[in-house]
Amino acid sequence: MSQATRLTRNLNLRAVAGDAHQLFDKIPQRDLSTLNALLSTHVRRGDVERAWSLFVELHRSRSDFDAYTLTPLLKACSALCDHQRGRQVHCFVVKTGSESEVVTKTALVDMYSKCGQLGDSAMAFEEMGIKDVVAWNTMISCYVRHGLSERALGVFAAMQWRRVEFSEVTLSSVLKACGAVKGVWLGRQVHALVVVMGRDLLVLGTNLVGFYSDCALMGEARKVFDCLHCGKDDAIYNALVSGYVHNKMYEEAFYVLGGMKQPNVVSLTSGLVACAACSDLSKGKEIHGLAIRFGFDLDTQLRNALLNMYAKCGSTSTARSLFDEMPQKNVVSGLEGQECFVAMKEKHGLDPSEEHYACLIDLLGRAGRMEQVWNVFDSASEAGVVQNGGVLAALLNACRVNMDIQSGERVVGKLLFKSKMENPGNWVAISNFYASIGRWDQVKDLRSLMYEKGLQKVAGSSWLTLE
């Protein structure tokens, strides 16, 4: 066999292997339960877009879906935060008579809430003929997720009224709600129920630590932690550390952190918050070192906490260099911001405010995408939100960092002419613009004008420890 033939064969084989999934999709009358299994596998693996396209593909040739097709699909819509697709699946649920399935109806309740449509969620729950414990738990956690803890507790009360036996999951959500409303009395009763139940103690113990921390009862939180005889994992340590930090008990937080066998990114992030709050630069540096050693220093949340810590501890040059190291990631975050913005408009039907447009312009400007900046500015003007100067100030900053001086000067004109100049931020944007092109005379004039108008930029502050 010639080398060329072998190569061609290999390539063909590879193409066949790669296309196996697509070929599989194209068999329209394949056994539904096999297709359902494939779909739920995609969802379980987090391949939610893939699950959706499989469904779309199937829909071209058949419509005999059942509850086992639609339930995982609803979970995919939840993960995508897409209530429009969710609503389409809801139609299929009705069409195929899957509404009578408690599991599917529960998935609907969950989907609407996770896609921000709490009203539809509650409606679907009310419509349920038979509600099992999972359905009740889902409704409780929906309210907790939306910050409506009293309502969540109301559902818990209704559940008890109807003598539905609760589970560990019920208590987990209820403790969260108790913490949010600082319901010490009820939370303590739930604590007793947890003890009586004696199951799932690590998760519920973590919830209890969280609940007592929310109620500023750190002694109780510590007691729960110490009395737990099962092996402790990262989450419960993190809950205790974060509890101490939120209650401003920084020394205790550091002590617990130091007792951990191996640090994790969450506990180190909390630790940095503590360092920032008590201006402990040396401890902050120590944690920074640990973060580097364990490879957490690229984590976005930890990095933000790190930046904040250096800034609050007065080490602005380090903060600055950390910030300067980030342009690549900022460009990426620009892109993420844009996706968010589009999703906000298209998926959730929300009208972006001036701040939202300003934020997007800022992100795009930093990424050097001036063409898009101007497009966004045009749509902001069309939407009629260019009012208080936020958008124009962001536009001016974008011109400044991209050295587009001519456009910048036009924007200054617009800003002075059209905006309410009570906002010091607008003056600062103009002043920064002139400073960047060396027009110190203008800067001086602006500053004195601001002074005359009694305007002052809200100064950034730091709390320094003097050594």
Next chain:
DNA sequence: GTAGGGTTAG
């Protein structure tokens, strides 16, 4: 096939 625990800033 559905539900529950830990993290930053503003």
